Amino acid sequence: MGNVIGIGAAPKRKEDQRFLTGRGNYVSDIKRPGMTAGVFVRSPHGHAVLRGIDKSAALASPGVIAVLTGDDVADDGLGSLPCGWGITDAKGVPMKEPPFPMLAQDKVRFVGDMVAFVIAETPERANAGAELLKIDYEVLPSVVGVLEAVRPDAPQLFDDVPNNICCDWELGDKAAVESAFKKAAHVAKLSLVNNRLIGNPMEPRAAIAEYEPGTDRFTLWTTSQFPHVVRFLMGALVLNIPQHKLRVVAPDVGGGFGVKQFHYGEEAVITWAAKRVRRPVKWVASRSEGYVSDRHGRDHVTEAELALDETGKFLAFRVNTLANMGGYLSTFGPNIPTNLYGPLLGGVYTTPAIYCNVKVVFTNTVPVDAYRGAGRPEATFVLERIVDVAASEMGIDRVELRRRNMIPKEAYPYQTPVLVQYDSGDPMGCLDGALVAADVKNFGVRKAASASKGKFRGLGYSTYVEACGLAPSRFAGRLGARGGLYESATVRVHPTGQVTVMIGTHNHGQGHETTFAQIVSDKLGVAFENVDIVFGDTDRVQFGMGTYGSRSLVVGGAALSKATDKVIVKGKKIAAHLLEASEADIQFEAGKFSVAGTDRIKTFEEIAGAAYVPHNYPLEVLEPGLEEQAYYDPVNFTYPGGCHIAEVEVDPETGTVTLVNYTAVDDVGTVINPMIVEGQLHGGIVQGVGQALFENAVYDEGSGQLLSGSLMDYCMPRADHLPMMKVATHSTLCTHTPMGVKGCGEVGTIGSPAAVINAVVDALSHLGVTHVDMPATPNRIWRLLQNASLPVAAE
Amino acid sequence: MKPFSYHQPDQIPDAAKLLTSIEDSKLVAGGMTLIPTLKQRLASPPALVDLSKLGSLKGITDDGATITIGAMTPHAVVAASKLVQTKIPGLAELASMIGDPAVRSRGTIGGSVANNDPAADYPAGVLGLGATILTSTREIAADKFFLGLFETALEPGEIITAIRFPVPLRAGYAKFKAPASRYALVGVFVAKFADGVRVAVTGAGPGVFRVPPMEAALSGNFDPSAIAAIKIDNDGLTSDIHAEADYRAHLVTVMAKRAVDVALS
Known part of the structure; x- marks a missing residue:
């Protein structure tokens, strides 16, 4: 028998046994009898009228079984890909929501837009057939940038969306902000670009669909972060398949980062096609295909202004952003730059008045949606950058300016002027811890050492907070969510006392099979190895909203905690009967039910056995079996945060920025498995560093071609780009989640870009540099230094 | 990938014959560029002629004043060769900077030189050292070999068998890696011989090229300071999403200085 491994322990991850020995079961590993291969034919043009498709040569190609196009979709009366959020403008007018056909009809709107699906006996046959498709395009000018897209003479993607503006959204008290600006002693201004990113999970997307005529049932295996949501959106809204006739399985999935938390047209086309050809259909994307079809992230252009009084107190913050949506609205698209952005602009500060306007804009690019952090890294970047700008302009130390405006620990719960109420936090504690861990007091020595080698050294801070644990359903509903955001868990105790958990979140690298097993092991006193976690199959798991927004532990873990509590409650009833005591006198601790004040004990295994062999059992008042289920809808978001400190060295000769030190002290609430939390922080920070220094999705204006398509x-961040990081936690407990957890999946990505760029600006500030857009590439830094027209030599 | 026939000859004349008799057939030396192109269906040669069974194309020999590296010698072998490390350390170091460990284990010097990618490392070493390209039919001086973007002096059916490098007094390579691909955004190879200095640049333009003003300056004074003020013209240099032409021009001077430093160290 193994041991209890509970909350706070750091066992090795259960799932790694199969991953590290090549025994994972990914979608592309799955083979079905009679399986066919499908390939998508995608638009090579950013914007074009689709005048006609001649299928004849493709259909005549050896091994080709079928060719499906938008006309076939229309003939079958299928629905458009749905958007999960409906936002409104300041006057309450709903966003423009043009249809998003699963195969293009009439027009293509981005390079990669799906035009046809070719099904053949093998992938080679399908590719050969696809090359014979004759597609008649009338190419139109493309518009890819948000500033260009809203110009009056810009190409229009949709006839009924003037100026390509989907929604002119706002949040906050505009009048209060205007009046505060009139009283300001200083106004800091900043224009910035938040660069477009491509998620690049290690496993490309893939799907297999099968239709069984005997039962009229469909099965879809897909690389998804939320199979139940795919079942709902695709079954109910696109393909008109009743929920009980559709099984969606997301088996082992090799990373998501948001890219796999949307319902994609590929899934719908493949499922529909499987019934049309009466054979299973499989599609596996190439990496190149992923670049032009996986939803992209970020892509904002922003003007921000911060009003301060003469002592540096923030009086008001005003932000105007143009946010790129790409060619269509993806599942969460319009929610990301609005509801997950504006409410974060308060940060960890007491700014009393905030106003945010976001114009959500269509362009001829891949649809933009959530990518790790989703809206919150963008908000943090604007805020933490402008705080540095203000400090520099007012001659106040950056850390001191932050302290003067920080919400003190005692002020929590703290209501911000932008909807959210922080339940707990200690930003000053995180800052103090990080200052020590980063050895800031000796920075001057290190800077001088760099200068002696002709390098410029800089230090950058980001004191940030985020909102995660998505989400309180009622609150989200008011903001435009079209679904609930709770989570569910079933705890099935077997007659022999082992436990299987069915949970609606999805594990694709986060270590849920370990973390959730620790929670059950801790609460039930069952050996860690005797707990298995089942997820990712709508036929096995009751329901779930999936994994994104750092919600799995916060919302799913809470449902699991509640369901486990119910098992204990029922176990006590059984124990009371077996021990001939009052239920009120039964205690449960360390896997044993006992009568208080006696040595009469029943083990958890004995109680499980009695529940399934109910010979001596209160059948009149209690059902046999030991299995409990709970749904949990959070009462608030959780608010992890912390302080990140980046230290960089800039080579003025080449413009190369090297990240030399990185320190993070984060408040993530209760830590279940410190090893997993540390890994999440490392990964998150690296993704943020990637945005700050390396990653950039670049489109060609006019043609709409993706220039960074492989x-x-x-440039993805690599091990040799990074220093060893110092990562620590300084936790306050969440006051409303069952275990005090706050979530840790996105904090690293949210806190880090601003810390890195603030460090780069600090390194170059003596040359008059006040801002650097991301990514801070060598070419960009060199250009700044040229324009600074100062001697390119260290002081 | 589209279908093709696959040949693995064990004699150079057989390989040459296959190459000329099957129109549009391609040699496989390491396949580091060719295979990805095939997988993406961007090329569809009817036949591949794999040179890996030609044992005479592998290995490194010491000829005294020169060393000769067989065309099918992988980069990792050149990088680890004690002979190359001793006689032309700059060349061993260049080989160690190509791609990643997988590429260095499969990719070969002959494949790289024949492909003449404008951002590949070896062309800088070959031109910078004034090497001689030995082929199935003749010997070609490096100065006459590299003709521009993916273009060389090789005739149809001609196969590189080895590269012969003169041993310099000093040599060094400095590479500014393109952040994503790790090809040379700009790479400069500098070699000092008794009769003068050669400077060859890769990555900056449509093909590897020499910089005569730097060669003259370094021939007089083999020190980074001698070329610090020499700027090369932006005209004709590559501009892309990673680097604009004027930045590449600037990097040529910076990398040339660093290559001299490497050569002196």
Whole structure:
């Protein structure tokens, strides 16, 4: 028998046994009898009228079984890909929501837009057939940038969306902000670009669909972060398949970062096609295909202004942003730059008045949606950058300016002027801890050492907070969510006392099979190895909203905690009967039910056995079996945060920025498995560093071609780009989640870009540099230094 | 990938014959560029002629005043060769900077030189050292070999068998890696011989090229300071999403200085 491994322990991850020995079961590993291969034919143009498709040569190609196009979709009366959020403008007018057909009809709107699906006996046959498709395009000018897209003479993507503006959204008290600006002693201004990113999970997207005529049932295996949501959106809204006739399985999935938390047209086309050809259909994306079809992230252009009084107190903050939506509205698209952005602009500060306007804009680019952090890194970047700008302009130390405006620990719960109420936090504590851990007091020595080698050294801070644990359903509903955001868990105790958990979140790298097993092991006193976690199959798991927005532990873990509590309650009833005591006198601790004040004990295994062999059992008042289920809808978001300190060295000769030190002290609430939390922080920070220094999705204006369409041109952060990081937690407990957890999946990505760029600006500030857009590439830094027209030599 | 026939000859004349008799057929030396192109269906040669069974194309020999590296010698072998490390350390170091460990284990010097990618490392070493390209039919001086973007002096059916490098007094390579691909955004190879200095630049333009003003300056004074003020013209240099032409021009001077430093160290 193994041991209890509970909350706070750091066992090795259960799931790694199969991953590290090549025994994972990914979608592309799955083979079905009679399986066919499908390939998508995608638009090579950013914007074009689709005048006609001649299928005849493709259909005549050896091994080709079928060719499906938008006309077939229309003939079958299928629905458009739905958007999960409906936002409104200041006057309450709903966003423009043009249809998003699963295969293009009439027009294509981005390079990668799906035009046809070719099904053949093998992938080679399908590719050969696809090359024979004759597609007649009338190419139109593309518009890819938000500033260009809202110009009066810009190409229009949709006839009924003037100026390509989907929604002119706002939040906050505009009048209060205007009056505060009139009283300001100083106004800091900043224009910035938040660069477009491509998620690049290690496993490309893939799907297999099968239709069984005997039962009229469909099964879809897909690389998804939320199979139940795919079942709902695709079954109910696109393909008209009743929920009980559709099984969606998301088996092992090799990373998501948001890219796999949307319902994609590929899934719908493949499921529909499987019934049309009466054979299973499989599609596996290439990396190149992923670049032009996986939803992208970020892509904002922003003007921000911060009003301060003469002592540096923030009086008001005003932000105007143009946010790129790409060619269509993806599942969460319009929610990301609005509801997950504006409410974060308060940060960890007491700014009394905030106003945010976001114009959500269509362009001829891949649809933009959530990518790790989703809206919150963008908000944090604007705020933490402008605080540095203000400090520099007013001659106040950056850390001191932050302290003067920080919400003190005693002020929590703290209501911000932008909807959210922080339940707990200690930003000053995180800052103090990080200052020590980063050895800030000796920075001057290190800077001088760099200068002696001709390098410029800089230090950058980001004191930030985020909102995660998505989400309180009622609150989200008021903001435009079209679904609930609770989570569910079933705890099934077997007759022999082992436990299987069915949970609606999805594990694709986060370590849920370990973390959730620790919670059950801790609460039930069951050996860690005797707990298995089942997820990712709508036929096995009751329901779930999936994994995104750092919600799995916060919302799913809470449902699991509640369901486990119910098992204990029922176990006590059984124990009371077996021990001939009053239920009120039964205690449960360390896997044993006992009568208070006696040595009469029943083990958890004995109680489980009695529940399934109910010979001596109160059948009149209690059902046999030991299985409990709970749904949990959070009462608030959780608010992890912390302080990140980046230290960089700039080579003025080449413009190369090297990250030399990185320190993070984060408040993530209760830590279940410190090893997993540390890994999440490392990964998150690296993704943020990637945005700050390396990653950039670049489109060609006019043609709409993606210029950074492969790993040869899109620079992912690599091990040799990074220093060893110092990561620590300084936790306050969440006051409303069952275990005090806050979530840790996105904090690293949210806190880090501003810390890195603030460090780069600090390194170059003596040359008059006040801002650097991301990514801070060598070419960009060199150009800044040229324009600074100062001697390119260290002082 | 589209279908093709696959040949693995064990004699150079057989390989040459296959290459000329099957129109549009391609040699496989390491396949580091060719295979990805095939997988993306961007090329569809009817036949591949794999050179890996030609044992005479592998290995490194010491000829005294020169060393000769067989065309099918992988980069990792050159990088680890005690002979190259001793006689032309700059060349061993160049080989160690190509791609990643997988590429260095499969990719070969002959494949790289024949492909003449404008951002590949070896062309800088070959031109910078004034090497001689030995082929199935003749010997070609490096100065006459590299003709521009992916273009060389090789005739149809001609196969590189080895590269012969003169041993310099000093040599060094400095590479500014393109952040994503790790090809040379700009790479400069500097070699000092008794009769003068050669400077070859890769990555900056449509093909590898020499910089005569730097060669003249370094021939007089082999020190980074001698070329610090020499700027090369932006005209004709590559501009892309990673680096604009004037930045590449600037990097040529910076990397040339660093290559001299490497050569002196």
